[in-house]
Amino acid sequence: MEFGKGKREKSQTGRKNRQKRLAGDDRNKAYKHRLQFYSIPPTENISLSEFEEMAINRLKVLKQVENIGIKFVKGRNDYNDVMEKELRKLMPIAVSQHHKDEDDYDAKRKDHISHFILRLAYCRSEELRRWFIAQELDLFRFRFLQENKESITSFLQANDLHYKPISEEEKTDKARKFSNSSYGINESVVTHMDFYKVPFTEALDLVKGRKVYLEKGFAYVPHNDLVSIVVSAFRAHLSHALALTARAVPSLEEDNRLLPMLTNISKQYLGEDYSNKNSKTGSIALEDIDSLAKTAYPLCMRQLHSALREDHHLKHGGRQQYGLFLKGIGLTMEQALKFWRTEFSKKMDGDKFEKQYAYNIRHSFGKEGKRVNYTPYSCMKIIMGTQPGPGDYHGCPFRHTDVKLLKQRLASYKIPAQGIEQIADLVKGYHYQLACTKYFELTHNIDKDEVSGLSLQHPNQYFDASMDIQSGKLKESKGGRFSQGNNASGTYNSQRSSGTQSSSQSQMSNTQQSANTSTATIVDEEGWDNFTGEDMEKLDSSVAMDTS
Amino acid sequence: MVTARAMSEEKTEVVRPSYSPDELPEYLPVYYKRLFPYGLYYRWLNYGGVQKNYFCNREFSFTLKDDVYIRYQSFSDQQEMEKQIQRQCPYKIDIGAVFSHKPKDHKTVKPTAFQALEKELVFDIDMTDYDDVRSCCQGADICANCWPLMRMAIKIVDAALGEDFGFEHRLWVYSGRRGVHCWVADEAARKLSQNARSAVAEYLSVVKGGENKLRKVHLPENIHPSIVRAIGIVGQYFDDYALEKQDILGDKDSWQKALAVIPDDKLRECAMKIMEEKKNSKERWYSFKKEHQALLNGDANIRKSRHCLQEIALQYCYPRLDVNVSKGINHLLKSPFCVHPKTGRVCVPIDPAHVDSFDPFKVPDINQLCQEIDEYDRKNKPEITEGDQPPPKKRMKDYKKTSLLESIEVFEKFVTKMEKQWKGKLLEISDQKGDF
Numbered sequence A: 001m002e003f004g005k006g007k008r009e010k011s012q013t014g015r016k017n018r019q020k021r022l023a024g025d026d027r028n029k030a031y032k033h034r035l036q037f038y039s040i041p042p043t044e045n046i047s048l049s050e051f052e053e054m055a056i057n058r059l060k061v062l063k064q065v066e067n068i069g070i071k072f073v074k075g076r077n078d079y080n081d082v083m084e085k086e087l088r089k090l091m092p093i094a095v096s097q098h099h100k101d102e103d104d105y106d107a108k109r110k111d112h113i114s115h116f117i118l119r120l121a122y123c124r125s126e127e128l129r130r131w132f133i134a135q136e137l138d139l140f141r142f143r144f145l146q147e148n149k150e151s152i153t154s155f156l157q158a159n160d161l162h163y164k165p166i167s168e169e170e171k172t173d174k175a176r177k178f179s180n181s182s183y184g185i186n187e188s189v190v191t192h193m194d195f196y197k198v199p200f201t202e203a204l205d206l207v208k209g210r211k212v213y214l215e216k217g218f219a220y221v222p223h224n225d226l227v228s229i230v231v232s233a234f235r236a237h238l239s240h241a242l243a244l245t246a247r248a249v250p251s252l253e254e255d256n257r258l259l260p261m262l263t264n265i266s267k268q269y270l271g272e273d274y275s276n277k278n279s280k281t282g283s284i285a286l287e288d289i290d291s292l293a294k295t296a297y298p299l300c301m302r303q304l305h306s307a308l309r310e311d312h313h314l315k316h317g318g319r320q321q322y323g324l325f326l327k328g329i330g331l332t333m334e335q336a337l338k339f340w341r342t343e344f345s346k347k348m349d350g351d352k353f354e355k356q357y358a359y360n361i362r363h364s365f366g367k368e369g370k371r372v373n374y375t376p377y378s379c380m381k382i383i384m385g386t387q388p389g390p391g392d393y394h395g396c397p398f399r400h401t402d403v404k405l406l407k408q409r410l411a412s413y414k415i416p417a418q419g420i421e422q423i424a425d426l427v428k429g430y431h432y433q434l435a436c437t438k439y440f441e442l443t444h445n446i447d448k449d450e451v452s453g454l455s456l457q458h459p460n461q462y463f464d465a466s467m468d469i470q471s472g473k474l475k476e477s478k479g480g481r482f483s484q485g486n487n488a489s490g491t492y493n494s495q496r497s498s499g500t501q502s503s504s505q506s507q508m509s510n511t512q513q514s515a516n517t518s519t520a521t522i523v524d525e526e527g528w529d530n531f532t533g534e535d536m537e538k539l540d541s542s543v544a545m546d547t548s
Numbered sequence B: 001m002v003t004a005r006a007m008s009e010e011k012t013e014v015v016r017p018s019y020s021p022d023e024l025p026e027y028l029p030v031y032y033k034r035l036f037p038y039g040l041y042y043r044w045l046n047y048g049g050v051q052k053n054y055f056c057n058r059e060f061s062f063t064l065k066d067d068v069y070i071r072y073q074s075f076s077d078q079q080e081m082e083k084q085i086q087r088q089c090p091y092k093i094d095i096g097a098v099f100s101h102k103p104k105d106h107k108t109v110k111p112t113a114f115q116a117l118e119k120e121l122v123f124d125i126d127m128t129d130y131d132d133v134r135s136c137c138q139g140a141d142i143c144a145n146c147w148p149l150m151r152m153a154i155k156i157v158d159a160a161l162g163e164d165f166g167f168e169h170r171l172w173v174y175s176g177r178r179g180v181h182c183w184v185a186d187e188a189a190r191k192l193s194q195n196a197r198s199a200v201a202e203y204l205s206v207v208k209g210g211e212n213k214l215r216k217v218h219l220p221e222n223i224h225p226s227i228v229r230a231i232g233i234v235g236q237y238f239d240d241y242a243l244e245k246q247d248i249l250g251d252k253d254s255w256q257k258a259l260a261v262i263p264d265d266k267l268r269e270c271a272m273k274i275m276e277e278k279k280n281s282k283e284r285w286y287s288f289k290k291e292h293q294a295l296l297n298g299d300a301n302i303r304k305s306r307h308c309l310q311e312i313a314l315q316y317c318y319p320r321l322d323v324n325v326s327k328g329i330n331h332l333l334k335s336p337f338c339v340h341p342k343t344g345r346v347c348v349p350i351d352p353a354h355v356d357s358f359d360p361f362k363v364p365d366i367n368q369l370c371q372e373i374d375e376y377d378r379k380n381k382p383e384i385t386e387g388d389q390p391p392p393k394k395r396m397k398d399y400k401k402t403s404l405l406e407s408i409e410v411f412e413k414f415v416t417k418m419e420k421q422w423k424g425k426l427l428e429i430s431d432q433k434g435d436f
């Protein structure tokens, strides 16, 4: 199994020289630190079954990391406690504090190899890469923060990350500015803390939140926030590596044992991606949309729909979020074009619509440009994505609405006062998806027990569930529909298709297909140096056209 | 110079019929033939030839008559660009990224290989994003009462880009209608990743939250130095702009809206009372400020609202960037020196040092410019003598005959400042080579 930049010939010739596991001194040299930066791909041979086992284990870890991140605010005590508890079971090396290198070798090796296996499985589309990076970063951050000062120093050294503290004079000079810029640090603390001067591009997380002092292109990062620079270096490293892997993966596809396995692994997180459901396409009539918006839409989409009906326009973020959702509920491209045209042309002439927006709609159906089939946004993406600004209606109402306004709106939808309070409490605890679930239950007359295990992750999932309930289907598949995502092996996808054997196969080949197209396009809005979402931005560029 | 220009403009304004979009096709050929500053424009986008193929791998897109939109244009040099622009007479030119290959060949390259590599860091500030805090106009309209928003925006963003991010080469451009653009051309800025671009844009965004948030500005207990600076700039304009021109506390509806962002109920009620008692925005604001100050020292609850006056001021005045535009390396943005088809005004550079004297309504429009050339030529017609000689070689550049002159000088300043740096760089390289 070759993990690196991957030429087949190389892997064949190199195979002979490769060692099995290491023994003795070599073991200590192989892994200098418990925490890894994963710079060097593993070179040993492993069996297919070990390969699979490692992959599944790490997947369980990442899945858990994701779930905990949804339920708790990252970095807070409850988050740390649960992380610690769960990781202790799944990946002890991520929490164990004692150093016994000899004992740790196997754990380190597993950590190392399993990470690289998942890289292979998750490099294949933008959505997968994004997910993988997000979870790996959270895991890394959590682990980094557990280390003490000496351990961190040795980790940095082992990985050639050199940060030098600024001089005392410079620090005294800027103490005031530092304390006003850095979170929770007052001037007296400044004197006792090291500050590192780095190019601002290495501290983007801090820059983004205005949590660091900037001067002439440099960020002055307090020791407390060192994690943020290291994590961002890790992010850059990982996204670059994934891009390279993505390019190399097609050569793997000749190996027909590996490919189905990888595909299967990568499917585990997404479950349904709602982009390509031939079975549903065309099942919705445009005339029904207004009533569906009231009965079957989650709040985020309902809000976009009514804003669109009122203003006959939506800004970029809203068009993206709502447009892809509509695709996911089964509108055909022709229906979508008609839908948007009818509304927009109330405010602009039809010609302008054709020129500026029709392309984008066809594009989002994969009918223009690089023919990438864009997937509807998940709750995570909506909640964590670009915050709505003035004039925007996108986002998640549970996350992006003043609680007062939210309560008013819920009341106007005739949600009982007690329910409103429950929702508001969930919102205040940052449990947006749980709040949305509560809203679902209240509007669909479900008592709590009936859907225990409900785990809402996608607006389209909300819609489908609502449709099923409305058509009385829920009783057959009671509960099952919602249990997506709590274990690593069960996916929403496979549960939907339970009962029909052939469908799992066709889904498999489907995914292969989409995996093929996605290796051809490296698209990411987040962190792809030099790899831009060319087509996504074609969308943006026509947005630029209607400004000014 | 400035007064001469203003005067001549007043004069022409009397005789000149105002621009109408139908005339664009008639004037554009003249404009592109005689006025568009190709030379400087090329010197800018070629960046001293420091990086190979930088100009010819740059994407331009044209919008032609009837909104026909063509992407992936590219030119091998200044000459070809001139020729193409003059031939097609685009209603609008957009500048895109520098790609890995010539954009016009993009169909012949594998899609994965054709990649946007670099672009200036750009910002787009548009008056429509301020609709909830403008009482004078909505949408695409602007007037003297809301234009100060753009002045504040330029000053605040420009200062941050320079002092915080260390970017030196910033070109501000009037968008021709209702907003401004900024092009940051430093090498480091052109090389920024998408992630870094959004981080910079986020750093510069203070007013957050969509139509479902009343309070859009949240200041932490310690205010970040860059926000302190912004508050200082807003402060220079606030009385005249917010309290006079916009009259943000002028009547009950207005002040209820402004005060709704105060989180503390008690404080808000106290503010409401002051509003009723006083008789205009200015008095209301300053009495409340005084009262707030006094309350701060006592009540611990109110301490949570300690920055509420600044928050109100920022919500009404702080620049609102279109983050999507800044984020993408591959996002196209309207080029400087385009003509806005609706207003006929040229997208002229703005000198941030003189932003207060920039008046969008005084920006020359295309028919005015064309008339100015004609007029100049008529007045300065060379005497025709016997034995007619060929026209003198050193003809005066046409833009010098018009009110575009000043804007082109701003542009030139921007370009030559960069050129100095390239020269330094090239010298450095040759010095190193010559070093035995």
Ligand code: SF4
Binding pocket: A298, A299, A300, A301, A378, A379, A382, A383, A395, A396, A397, A398, A432, A433, A436, A457, A458, A459, A462
């Ligand atoms: S939780 Fe998800 S489905 Fe519900 S409103 Fe928010 S984004 Fe929409």
Ligand SMILES: [Zn+2]
Binding pocket: B134, B136, B137, B141, B142, B143, B144, B145, B146, B147
């Ligand atoms: Zn106005």
